[in-house]
Amino acid sequence: xxIKPIAHIRTDFPExxxxxxxxxxxxxxxxxIVFEKEYRNPEALRGLEGFSHxxxxxxxxxxxxxxxxxxATVRPPRLGGxxxxxxxxxxxxxxxxxxxxxxxxxxxxxxxxxHGPVIHVTGADxxxxxxxxxxxxxxxxADSHPDALCGYVEGLQEERLRVILPAGLSEKIGDExxxxxxxxxxxxxxxxxxxxxxxxxYGLSFSGYNIRFRVNGNTLEVIGIS
Amino acid sequence: xxIKPIAHIRTDFPExxxxxxxxxxxxxxxxxIVFEKEYRNPEALRGLEGFSHxxxxxxxxxxxxxxxxxxATVRPPRLGGxxxxxxxxxxxxxxxxxxxxxxxxxxxxxxxxxHGPVIHVTGADxxxxxxxxxxxxxxxxADSHPDALCGYVEGLQEERLRVILPAGLSEKIGDExxxxxxxxxxxxxxxxxxxxxxxxxYGLSFSGYNIRFRVNGNTLEVIGIS
Numbered sequence: 383x384x385i386k387p388i389a390h391i392r393t394d395f396p397e398x399x400x401x402x403x404x405x406x407x408x409x410x411x412x413x414x415i416v417f418e419k420e421y422r423n424p425e426a427l428r429g430l431e432g433f434s435h436x437x438x439x440x441x442x443x444x445x446x447x448x449x450x451x452x453x454a455t456v457r458p459p460r461l462g463g464x465x466x467x468x469x470x471x472x473x474x475x476x477x478x479x480x481x482x483x484x485x486x487x488x489x490x491x492x493x494x495x496x497h498g499p500v501i502h503v504t505g506a507d508x509x510x511x512x513x514x515x516x517x518x519x520x521x522x523x524a525d526s527h528p529d530a531l532c533g534y535v536e537g538l539q540e541e542r543l544r545v546i547l548p549a550g551l552s553e554k555i556g557d558e559x560x561x562x563x564x565x566x567x568x569x570x571x572x573x574x575x576x577x578x579x580x581x582x583x584y585g586l587s588f589s590g591y592n593i594r595f596r597v598n599g600n601t602l603e604v605i606g607i608s
Numbered sequence: 609x610x611i612k613p614i615a616h617i618r619t620d621f622p623e624x625x626x627x628x629x630x631x632x633x634x635x636x637x638x639x640x641i642v643f644e645k646e647y648r649n650p651e652a653l654r655g656l657e658g659f660s661h662x663x664x665x666x667x668x669x670x671x672x673x674x675x676x677x678x679x680a681t682v683r684p685p686r687l688g689g690x691x692x693x694x695x696x697x698x699x700x701x702x703x704x705x706x707x708x709x710x711x712x713x714x715x716x717x718x719x720x721x722x723h724g725p726v727i728h729v730t731g732a733d734x735x736x737x738x739x740x741x742x743x744x745x746x747x748x749x750a751d752s753h754p755d756a757l758c759g760y761v762e763g764l765q766e767e768r769l770r771v772i773l774p775a776g777l778s779e780k781i782g783d784e785x786x787x788x789x790x791x792x793x794x795x796x797x798x799x800x801x802x803x804x805x806x807x808x809x810y811g812l813s814f815s816g817y818n819i820r821f822r823v824n825g826n827t828l829e830v831i832g833i834s
Binding site: 384435472477478534 | 611678699705711742
């Protein structure tokens with residue numbers, strides 16, 4: 383089946399590195415959904431304003447280079463990168479059809495922006511400019527299962543790093559909400575787990591800034607911003 | 609983007625009429641996911657057994673006849689069929705990309721069936737032979753939002769019909785679990801809401817049976833099974 387993007391999402395992540403591994407993990411992260419010209423019709427969003435959460439079905443567009451190959455197992459970063467899990471038991475990008483699924487929080491709908499109707503969301507785990515194929519309302523009675531058992535994922539999301547920011551960060555970035563979002567992302571430990579090298583310096587692109595950091599044990603220290 | 613089915617689901621619904629309008633509404637309904645030959649690899653399911661719920665991304669294959677047209681608004685049957693809602697504020701099949709999203713309960717995984725590995729699920733709102741494009745584990749911390757606000761959908765799922773079964777039904781169908789599922793489906797009122805004609809007789813195909821029924825007020829009476 384041929385599917386085509388109805389929209390693209392604008393986020394602060396020009397690269398994959400640093401993007402949270404699931405939606406909702408960094409709840410303050412802002413995203414803006416901009417529709418393709420063909421779909422810029424405010425009527426298509428009528429009634430959406432009453433929902434607090436939305437589903438996005440999107441494309442793992444950063445992984446196109448794999449050429450559509452699929453492997454039966456993948457190594458989830460959160461398991462240290464060594465354990466193999468069946469691809470359908472993971473949310474890995476490397477799947478037969480590179481479809482992503484994310485629940486985001488609906489913040490507001492702007493029906494008449496210069497780009498047509500746009501949807502402002504938070505909590506998206508998507509790279510800037512990711513193509514969106516569908517937007518659906520979150521329907522609690524069908525979608526929410528607070529007692530669901532989550533196998534090897536249980537408990538994995540609990541660990542957060544302590545983050546040390548350099549002096550003068552506020553002056554440099556200015557926007558306090560951006561700083562909060564940055565801290566949230568860093569707390570999640572953006573490193574691939576199989577490179578647990580405490581001497582190594584990492585660089586992360588976020589909202590036009592290049593953030594350099596190091597991790598030692600449970601502490602992440604930002605060592606430069608440009 | 610071109611996507612291709614990884615599997616098909618086998619359910620008791622040869623036709624669209626009677627299929628529950630959301631996943632989980634008829635929790636006893638059984639489904640079996642059978643992979644396409646290329647994906648019949650038990651390794652691809654490793655670790656899935658620890659999850660209680662799965663996401664299915666599938667195609668509204670019964671609606672292909674619409675020729676890919678999209679309309680900005682649809683009339684959700686549960687609103688009586690008269691109110692127009694934006695297509696992205698609904699889970700309607702008539703959307704730009706005919707992708708469906710359903711959460712189902714994982715009952716068991718059979719790694720070596722005559723059809724390769726199969727997944728047994730319950731609660732699916734899918735027609736028999738629906739193509740599946742992706743299977744993902746339900747991850748509670750990202751997917752479950754018990755406090756989500758659901759706009760015009762709030763409260764709509766509460767009403768269930770009283771169902772009167774004819775004498776001799778058990779003898780005819782035999783399988784008690786099929787009867788329970790049938791009752792669940794009928795309680796949900798399978799009629800399109802804009803045909804609230806109490807004299808009309810409806811026919812529903814379920815698990816090889818043709819069920820004829822009438823609805824009067826809050827009571828659905830099964831008047832024949834063949």
